Amino acid sequence: MGNPRTPGQRLEHAQRDEEIVRLRADGVPPRDIAARYGVTESRVSQIWTKALRSMPARGLDERKAEAEQFYETMISTLVPLLRDPSVPAGTKAKISDSINKWSVSRAELWGLNAAKRREVEIITASTIDKAINELTGEIEAKAQHDQIMAELAELDRRDH
Template sequence: MPERTPEQAARRARVVELRRARLSWFEIGDELGVSRQRARQLYDAALAEAPVAQVEEHRAEEQLLADDVTCELLALGRDPSIPARTRVEAYAVACRWAERKAQLLGLNAPATSRVQLITESDIDAEIARLTAELTQRPQD
């Protein structure tokens, strides 16, 4: 792990602090004078250097944030006093948060499959085995 300057370490710590305060990536970027993408990169880098227990704590907090935001967005989507277009947009954003939560929990991980390859020689061997079994049976 490369050495961090005190300024870099402080910046990463600040990103984590702001995210734990439930600020958006845009808000964190504004606070630090960077883009939202850079704010996210700094956060990911900070988590990569954090002990596992702290990462699990952050993961739990992100899950709570996703739950809270999704609930608020769904409430907007159900509110008949809000214009239909805004309600549809609220549902669309809620879907993105649900995708984020699934990603966070590892639910999008590819399913593992076990595949058995059957070759022509395997088929020939099975035919020979069955033929031998049939010829060895006593006739009724």
């Protein structure tokens, strides 16, 4: 589609971007969204990331809670299938791919892939406490993600 030049094109892009964000929030994989709208997966990710950055903090906290609940449900449902020797390797590969994509989405939501800040900030005790709490959450999320990815890799090695 390129850069929108007319007001009509800008409106179309805005409507498309809004729909892309809604679909990502509903858990539709970026590949499916990209194919549907004729854009790249990278563009879908850019639109999603921009939307996340523009969310008010309260909305983001609610979204994080919903995403965490979904992620936990997905993991508790899918990981046992990966461990089940009766599940075909192709199905396991699809499950592994889905978990990986959700892990990337989760990392985006938590800001684990955010760019480094380049500004000076005054450090206070409350700033440090807040940063420690945020880092603790990020470390726990990263550790869980790494553990799941290691289990997936191990299961994949067993299947091949």
